[in-house]
Amino acid sequence: DYNVVATDANGCEVEAAIFDVVADVSAIGTNALQLEIFPNPVNESATFNFKSLTGKRVEISIYNMIGEKVMGAQAEINSRHASVTMDVQSLTKGVYWIEVVCESKTYRTEMMKK
Numbered sequence: 001d002y003n004v005v006a007t008d009a010n011g012c013e014v015e016a017a018i019f020d021v022v023a024d025v026s027a028i029g030t031n032a033l034q035l036e037i038f039p040n041p042v043n044e045s046a047t048f049n050f051k052s053l054t055g056k057r058v059e060i061s062i063y064n065m066i067g068e069k070v071m072g073a074q075a076e077i078n079s080r081h082a083s084v085t086m087d088v089q090s091l092t093k094g095v096y097w098i099e100v101v102c103e104s105k106t107y108r109t110e111m112m113k114k
Helices: none
Strands: 002-007 013-018 035-038 045-050 056-063 069-077 083-087 094-102 105-113
Touching: 035 105, 056 083, 069 083
Parallel strands: none
Antiparallel strands: 002 013, 035 045, 045 083, 056 069, 056 094, 094 105
């Protein structure tokens, strides 16, 4: 939670209070989901490699740095070394948060678009 107060040259104040802001998220664990994103930084497409998730459904979401969901995909992992490729050409240059939901667990990491 945070609160911002701005004062102009005439001494007038305006206040903005914002609650429940996520300022940091945990990076994805290498053993937890065994997810690999390449290339990173990405240019035209991002490939998400999943290891040891056979028979599980995953949902991949891409968020910009202000928390807006800008892209998403769902996939059923049918083989031991499955991958999902997403076209990210429409994304502007910058850093994005990747969120992967698998069963009842959520994992997050970053991706850079060049």
